[in-house]
Amino acid sequence: MPYDPSAFPPFAVTVDLVVLTVRRHALCALAVRRGEPPFQGRWALPGGFVRADEDLSQAAARELAEETGLCAHDPSAPVQDNGAHLEQLATYGDPKRDPRMRVVSVAHLALAPDLPAPRAGGDASNARWAPVEELLQQSGYGRDGEPVAPLAFDHAQILADGVERARSKIEYSSLATAFCPSEFTVGELRRVYEAVWGVALDPRNFHRKVTGTPGFLVPTGGTTTRQGGRPAQLFRAGGATLLNPPMLRPEV
Amino acid sequence: MPYDPSAFPPFAVTVDLVVLTVRRHALCALAVRRGEPPFQGRWALPGGFVRADEDLSQAAARELAEETGLCAHDPSAPVQDNGAHLEQLATYGDPKRDPRMRVVSVAHLALAPDLPAPRAGGDASNARWAPVEELLQQSGYGRDGEPVAPLAFDHAQILADGVERARSKIEYSSLATAFCPSEFTVGELRRVYEAVWGVALDPRNFHRKVTGTPGFLVPTGGTTTRQGGRPAQLFRAGGATLLNPPMLRPEV
DNA sequence: ATCATAGTCGTCTGCCTGACGATAAACACT
DNA sequence: AGTGTTTATCGTCAGGCAGACGACTATGAT
Numbered sequence: 356m357p358y359d360p361s362a363f364p365p366f367a368v369t370v371d372l373v374v375l376t377v378r379r380h381a382l383c384a385l386a387v388r389r390g391e392p393p394f395q396g397r398w399a400l401p402g403g404f405v406r407a408d409e410d411l412s413q414a415a416a417r418e419l420a421e422e423t424g425l426c427a428h429d430p431s432a433p434v435q436d437n438g439a440h441l442e443q444l445a446t447y448g449d450p451k452r453d454p455r456m457r458v459v460s461v462a463h464l465a466l467a468p469d470l471p472a473p474r475a476g477g478d479a480s481n482a483r484w485a486p487v488e489e490l491l492q493q494s495g496y497g498r499d500g501e502p503v504a505p506l507a508f509d510h511a512q513i514l515a516d517g518v519e520r521a522r523s524k525i526e527y528s529s530l531a532t533a534f535c536p537s538e539f540t541v542g543e544l545r546r547v548y549e550a551v552w553g554v555a556l557d558p559r560n561f562h563r564k565v566t567g568t569p570g571f572l573v574p575t576g577g578t579t580t581r582q583g584g585r586p587a588q589l590f591r592a593g594g595a596t597l598l599n600p601p602m603l604r605p606e607v
Numbered sequence: 608m609p610y611d612p613s614a615f616p617p618f619a620v621t622v623d624l625v626v627l628t629v630r631r632h633a634l635c636a637l638a639v640r641r642g643e644p645p646f647q648g649r650w651a652l653p654g655g656f657v658r659a660d661e662d663l664s665q666a667a668a669r670e671l672a673e674e675t676g677l678c679a680h681d682p683s684a685p686v687q688d689n690g691a692h693l694e695q696l697a698t699y700g701d702p703k704r705d706p707r708m709r710v711v712s713v714a715h716l717a718l719a720p721d722l723p724a725p726r727a728g729g730d731a732s733n734a735r736w737a738p739v740e741e742l743l744q745q746s747g748y749g750r751d752g753e754p755v756a757p758l759a760f761d762h763a764q765i766l767a768d769g770v771e772r773a774r775s776k777i778e779y780s781s782l783a784t785a786f787c788p789s790e791f792t793v794g795e796l797r798r799v800y801e802a803v804w805g806v807a808l809d810p811r812n813f814h815r816k817v818t819g820t821p822g823f824l825v826p827t828g829g830t831t832t833r834q835g836g837r838p839a840q841l842f843r844a845g846g847a848t849l850l851n852p853p854m855l856r857p858e859v
Numbered sequence: 860a861t862c863a864t865a866g867t868c869g870t871c872t873g874c875c876t877g878a879c880g881a882t883a884a885a886c887a888c889t
Numbered sequence: 890a891g892t893g894t895t896t897a898t899c900g901t902c903a904g905g906c907a908g909a910c911g912a913c914t915a916t917g918a919t
Contacts, residue, residue: 362656363619363656364656364657364658364659365618366617366618366619366620366657366711367615367618368618368620368700368711404615404616405711406616407616407702407709408702410700411698411699411700411701443697443698445695446663446695446698446713448620448657448663448713449663450659450660450661450662459618459620459657459663459711459713461711540896540897541898542896542897557877557878557879558896558897558898559879559897559898559899559900560876560877560878562898562899563898563899564875564876580884580885582895582896582897583886583895584884584886584896584897585883585884585885585895585896585897585898586885586896586897587896587897587898588897603875603877605877792865792866793867794865794866809908809909809910810865810866810867811866811867811868811869811909811910811911812908812909812910814867814868815867815869815907818867819906832915832916832917834865834866835863835865835916835917836863836864836865836915836916836917837864837866837867837914837915837916838865838866838915838916839865839866839867840866840867852905852906855908857908
C-alpha cells in the first residue's frame with residue numbers, strides 16, 4: 356500500500372439518511388426535492404458529502420440536524436430525550452449509482468417522534484414527510500392526486516432497506532420508543548408497532564407483553580386522556596434496549 | 608452538487624474481510640501479517656482497495672477469492688455448495704483510522720467451512736486462522752506461547768462486530784450451515800453453534816429443534832461415523848433461510 | 860464381552876402467546 | 890341523569906415450544 360495517490364482510485368463519500376417517523380397511523384420518511392440534475396425535481400433522501408475531518412456518524416448527525424433540527428443519540432444509549440435514534444444502515448457503492456462520478460454512500464437510519472414540520476434549509480416546499488408506501492411505489496398517484504415518480508438514484512433501495520431494518524429491529528429491541536415522545540401511553544406505543552408493521556395488534560396481549568417485560572417501560576405516575584376514552588397511564592422508556600423474549604410480528 | 612472535484616474531499620475506499628470458520632471446536636478468523644508500515648509485522652484482516660469499476664460486493668468477493676480461493680455466494684441464495692457466505696458488515700471511516708490518508712473501509716463478513724490451509728498470495732507464513740478470542744485480546748500470549756499484539760488499525764473493532772453479527776445471526780437464520788461442508792450431521796452442526804456461541808447445548812433438544820424446523824435440513828439418506836459412536840444421518844442445508852421460531856442462545 | 864462415545868426418541872413441566880370475556884373510566888350525546 | 894362509544898386494563902384458558910433429563914441404539918476401542 357504505497358502512498359502514491361495514483362495507486363488507488365479516488366471516491367466521493369456521502370451519507371444518506373432514512374429518517375422515519377409515524378404520522379397519522381402511517382410510517383413516513385423524510386424526502387427532499389432535488390434542485391439540480393441529475394434527477395432534478397425528483398424526490399430523494401436527504402444527504403451530503405462527508406467532510407474531510409468528519410467521522411461517518413458525525414456527518415450523519417450533522418445532516419440530520421441540518422434537515423430536521425434533531426440532535427442524534429448515541430445508539431448505545433437508551434432513548435430518553437426527544438433526540439432521534441441514529442445508526443448506520445448500509446453502504447451503497449455501485450459504480451453507476453451516480454452518473455456524474457464514483458460515489459459511495461454510507462446510509463444511516465434515523466427514527467424520530469412525530470415532528471412539527473420539515474425544513475430543508477428553511478424551504479418547506481422542498482422537504483416533506485411522505486408515507487413510505489407512497490415513496491416506494493414505482494409510479495402512479497399519491498393520496499393527494501399528484502403523480503408519483505420513483506426516488507432519485509438508488510434511494511428506493513436504500514429506503515426499503517431502512518424500513519426493513521426498522522421493522523425487524525422493533526421486534527427484539529425497545530427501538531419503537533424512539534418514535535414516541537418522551538412520555539407516552541401503551542396505546543400510543545402499540546399504534547407505533549401497528550404503523551411500522553402495517554398490522555393490527557391485540558391491545559390486551561400487547562399491554563400484557565410490554566408491561567410485563569422488565570426494564571422496557573417505567574411508569575411516570577401521570578395519566579392522559581389525549582386519545583379519548585379511559586385515561587391511560589404514562590410511561591417513559593426504561594433502560595432495557597433488548598427485548599427478551601422478542602415482540603412477535605404476526606404472520607402474513 | 609457540482610462536478611467540481613474540489614467541492615468534495617477525495618477518499619480511498621477499501622474492503623476489509625472478517626472471514627470466520629470453525630476449527631477444532633473454536634471460532635477462528637483469517638488474519639494476514641502486514642509486510643509494510645504502518646503496523647508492519649502486525650496481524651490484520653485481509654482487504655484491499657476497491658477498483659474503479661467494481662461494486663463493493665464484487666470487490667469483497669474478489670478479495671475473498673484471492674485470500675482463500677473461495678467463491679462467494681449470493682447472500683440471498685441458500686448455502687448449498689462449498690462456496691462461502693458473504694455479506695456486508697459495516698463501514699468504518701474515522702478520519703484517523705489510517706495514519707497515511709483518509710480511508711473508508713467497507714467491512715464484509717464471510718463464513719466458510721473448515722479449509723485446508725490459508726494462502727496469502729502463496730505465502731503461507733503471512734496468513735493464518737487464529738481463534739477470535741486470541742485475536743481480540745489486547746495483549747499477552749497465544750496458545751503457542753507467541754506474544755500477541757493487537758490487530759492493526761481498527762481491525763479489532765471490525766472483527767468484534769463481525770463475530771457479534773455471526774453470533775446473533777445464527778439464532779434466527781440457517782447461516783450456521785455455511786460453516787459446515789455440503790453434507791453434515793446434526794452433531795457437527797451443533798458443534799458449530801457451540802463454537803460460535805461458546806456454550807454447551809443439549810444434544811437431544813438441539814436435535815429436536817433442527818430436525819423439527821421445516822426446510823432447515825434435508826436428509827441425504829447417507830450416514831457417517833466420522834465422529835465416532837453411533838452412525839449419524841447426513842443432511843444438507845434446506846431451502847429455508849429464516850428460522851422461525853429462532854434457535855435460542857442460552858443466557859449468560 | 861465390556862466400555863466409551865455419539866446419536867435418536869420420549870416424557871414432563873413451566874412459560875409464553877393468541878384468542879377473547881369482562882370491567883373501568885373517560886367523553887358525547889340525548 | 891342516562892345511554893352509547895371509545896380506550897384502557899385485568900383475567901382466563903388452551904396450545905405450542907423449550908429446558909431438563911431418562912432411555913435406548915449403534916458403532917469402535919480395549
